[in-house]
Amino acid sequence: MSVVFEKTKGLTEKEFHYCPGCTHGIIHRLVAEVLEEMDLLGDAIGVAPVGCAVLAYDYFNCDMHEAAHGRAPAVATGVKRALPEKTVFAYQGDGDLASIGTAEIVHAAHRGENITVIFVNNAIYGMTGGQMAPTTMIGQRTTTSPFGRNAEQTGAPIRIAEMLATIEGASFIERTSVHNPVHIRKAKKAIRTAFECQQNRKGFSMVEVLSTCPTNWGMSPLASLGWVAENMIPYYPLGNFRNPDKEA
Amino acid sequence: MDKVLMKGNEALCAAAIRGGCQFFFGYPITPQNEIPEYMSRELGRAGGTFLQAESEVAAINMVYGAAGAGARVMTSSSSPGIALKQEGISYICGAELPCVIVNISRGGPGxxxxxPSQADYFQATRGGGNxxxxxxxxxxxxxxEAADLMIEAFDLADLYRMPVMILGDGMLGQMMEPVVFKERKPRDLPQKDWATTGTAGKRKPNIINSLRLDPAELENLNIRLQEKYAQLKANEVRYETHQTEDAELVFVAYGTSSRIVKNAVAVMRANGxxxxxxxxITLWPFPEQAFEELPDSLRALMSVELSHxxxxxxxxxxxxxxxxxxFYGRSGGMIFTQQEIVEAGEKLLREVSHVSGV
Incomplete structure (x- = not known):
């Protein structure tokens, strides 16, 4: 009997702690599959964030480093400078990357730091119980925007991929989504391209992945996937914002 | 090696490179700027890497990353910058990583x-972070002495898997003195088999981490840290005693300001x-042993500091x-004269005599 599909070796046997219907699991799998397919697992050092993915160090089957909140790009910088031949990636959520860690992500891109960042944007703080993030949609109710996010008071959602794409050191920037199989495949392709970018020493690469939070959005997993398509993608357009091959 | 005349900040750098420093991550702040400047010029030539971070916060987290990857790494800053680094220092201690941190301190708060100031004593010796x-x-x-300690600092950091801090002040950093760089004493150091260098498919993944959600596991870490600190107290305490054998009054002072106090001791002895x-020399662990060797003639101690x-x-x-x-102290960058110390010491001895009726 031939094996048609099996779990990637890029993930450990540890059971995920993620809530039912959360797409972190899919994104973990995509990163792990890419590392396995590119034969990078023995070579990779990942940096986990603070947030829902704080325990990512238990899930990825490679050397891992747990960072302080928002500091993953700085920690990854330290690792990469120490081991320039290794593959270094950071996995961060939107509270981590787009709020407390804006300085670190901007300057990692600015230096053209040759690392890959996976940025999971689910428009909310998941781990701490559903507070407003800089990425929270206008009108979205969270535990710290109970009447809906109001742009007048808290600004409009921040578009990280577009912002980082303005930085010269950023080599590959793409926004993807995992709300259906077509987009999951596209997200995987972008993640692979980002790691290839690092292998080819092209500088900083980041893939933003629109993700769900059924628990804190107060929706079923299915409704959450629909909400990404209907509410997030129109504001956070998918696509490539920077690609070294296209510019050449 | 010949004697050379060097600024304190630059001597620290030259000693760090001799001590095996491979990576430097820092951010400009006065009065320690000669350190990143020297490292940007010299560390690359010595085969290492200098990187100016976007902030002190980023710099210490780069240290955390490089240390976790097994590198010999340092950062330097001055008081407000060291305050910013405390988050990272706490993580580095939680993850039990070696590194060297220089604080060329200045007056505060804010x-x-x-x-020059010694107002960061609490920050340096009480942990500083959470x-x-x-x-x-x-x-x-x-x-x-700064150069001698720095040459050893990376070995000690590796030996105990913890940060070593060199606490100086603007006076030490900015003045020039003759210095001879000594050879580093060879030490048996543990292999860094915990470092995140990539598994190469040959071992289980290494994880550098300070998160321990299981209370028993976190308590075990803390117990292990305390055992390490007990070893430090047993093996690494350093101090100098000067003319304490027959003393009636013993000053306690550290760093550059202790040199003024030493002069005051000479003046007082000349006055009878x-x-x-x-x-x-180690502020933590504090040299409590030194106080067990004090003579019966002792009538009072006086802590003299550039703080309150x-x-x-x-x-x-x-x-x-x-x-x-x-106690006698000045602050804010005001530096006491030896005469102030002499007068404060004489006043204390008079008060003590009055109380005891001598």
Whole structure:
């Protein structure tokens, strides 16, 4: 009997702690599959964030480093400078990357730091119980925007991929989504391209992945996937914002 | 090696490179700027890497990353910048990583000033960040000692898997003195088999981490840290005693300001008053042993600091109520003269005599 599909070796046997219907699991799998397919697992050092993915160090089957909140790009910088031949990636959520860690992500891109960042944007703080993030949609109710996010008071959602794409050191920037199989495949392709970018020493690469939070959005997993398509993608357009091959 | 005339900040760098420093991550702040400037010029030539970070916060997290990857790494800053690094220092201690941190301190609180101060004693010796941890803290009094301690610092950091802090001040950083760079003593150091260098498919993944959600596991880490600190207290305490054998009054002072106190001791002795000095070289662990060797002639201790009294707490702990403990200090970058110390010491001795009716 031939094996048609099996779990990637890029993930450990540890059971995920993620809530039912959360797409972190899919994104973990995509990163792990890419590392396995590119034969990078023995070579990779990942940096986990603070947030829902704080325990990512238990899930990825490679050397891992747990960072302080928002500091993953700085920690990854330290690792990469120490081991320039290794593959270094950071996995961060939107509270981590787009709020407390804006300085670190901007300057990692600015230096053209040759690392890959996976940025999971689910428009909310998941781990701490559903507070407003800089990425929270206008009108979205969270535990710290109970009447809906109001742009007048808290600004409009921040578009990280577009912002980082303005930085010269950023080599590959793409926004993807995992709300259906077509987009999951596209997200995987972008993640692979980002790691290839690092292998080819092209500088900083980041893939933003629109993700769900059924628990804190107060929706079923299915409704959450629909909400990404209907509410997030129109504001956070998918696509490539920077690609070294296209510019050449 | 020949004797050379060097600025303290630059001597620290030259010593760090001799001590095996491979990576430097830092951010500009006065009065330590010669350190990143020197490292940007010289560390690359020595085969290492210098990187100017976007902030002190980023710099210490780069240190955390490089240390976790097994590198010999340092950062330097001055008081407000060291305050910013505390988050990262706490994580580094929680993850049990080696690194070297230089604080060329200045007056505070807040932005403070840029003149010499010893107001960061609490910050350096009480952990500084969150959690139950300490650093090995050296307080050199001159540039030769700063270089000697720095050459050893990376080995000690690797040996104990913890940060070593060199606490100086603007005076030590900015003045020039002759210095001879000594050879590093070879030591048996543990292999860094915990470092995140990539598994190469040959071992289980290594994880550098300070998160322990299981309370029993976190308590075990803390117990292990305390065992490490007990070893430091047993093996790494350093201090100098100066003319304490027959002293009636012993000053306790550290760093550059201890040199002024040493001069005051000479003046007092010339005046017929038997003064002496205990100079802690390790601020943590504090040299409590030094106080066990004090003579029966002793009538009082006096902590002398460029602050309004921080080390005095440790002096009182070490004194265990056996002697009265006086204090003299200046702050904000104001530096006491030897005459001020002499007068303060004489006043204390008069008060002590009055109380005891001598």
């Amino acid at each position: 932005l403070g000033g840029i003149q 959690g139950d941890y300490y650093l090995l803290v050296f307080a050199p009094a001159n540039i030769q 008053l038997k003064a002496g000095l205990i100079r802690p 009294g921080q080390m005095i707490d440790d002096v009182k702990i070490a004194a265990r109520g056996r002697w009265p403990v006086g």
